[in-house]
Amino acid sequence: MASVFSHAVAALGIGACFYRPGTPNRVWVVGAACSVVPDLDVIGFRFGIPYGDFWGHRGFTHSLVFAAILASAAVLIGFRKGEPGLGHFSLWIYFFSATASHGLLDAMTDGGLGIAFFSPFNNTRYFLPWIRVSPIGVNRFFSPRGLEVVRSELLWIWLPAALLLASAWLIRRRAVAST
Numbered sequence: 001m002a003s004v005f006s007h008a009v010a011a012l013g014i015g016a017c018f019y020r021p022g023t024p025n026r027v028w029v030v031g032a033a034c035s036v037v038p039d040l041d042v043i044g045f046r047f048g049i050p051y052g053d054f055w056g057h058r059g060f061t062h063s064l065v066f067a068a069i070l071a072s073a074a075v076l077i078g079f080r081k082g083e084p085g086l087g088h089f090s091l092w093i094y095f096f097s098a099t100a101s102h103g104l105l106d107a108m109t110d111g112g113l114g115i116a117f118f119s120p121f122n123n124t125r126y127f128l129p130w131i132r133v134s135p136i137g138v139n140r141f142f143s144p145r146g147l148e149v150v151r152s153e154l155l156w157i158w159l160p161a162a163l164l165l166a167s168a169w170l171i172r173r174r175a176v177a178s179t
């Protein structure tokens with residue numbers, strides 16, 4: 001399971017694609033929050049909800065439908081007037097992508113059950129096996145499992161997010177320079 005921080009970093013990386021000069025920081029804060037919300041489903045364990053259940057961990061809250069609902073709620077509650085350079089639709093797409101990225105990242109990690117992307121229509125749990133992180137290999141050199149997780153998250157999440165942020169910054173600098 002990807003850590004809370006990595007989910008938020010991914011949301012910020014996606015945010016780089018939506019960045020406009022003058023966009024207030026609260027847009028990125030809400031985006032980062034959206035990317036973390038799906039894991040609130042772990043509360044279900046306390047109430048005895050089984051892992052594989054509709055409301056179980058990585059169930060409905062990790063689905064695309066939930067991402068659409070959360071994005072709609074965020075726009076309706078927090079951004080009724082839109083933001084400079086970012087209309088309702090762009091904001092919605094950003095919040096949707098930030099939330100949906102959570103399930104995608106979870107699906108890349110092994111351990112536990114897969115992600116119910118198509119809940120509530122289909123409760124099948126999916127993995128993305130072709131980029132599934134394997135603990136074999138690195139463990140020969142560094143035995144702590146934690147180090148492996150950090151390494152894979154740096155590679156698959158922090159690095160792409162940093163690249164996105166850097167490219168957005170470069171594009172903006174060019175735009176500023178050419179005006």
Ligand SMILES: [Zn+2]
Pocket residue numbers: 001038039058062102106
């Ligand atoms: Zn999760």
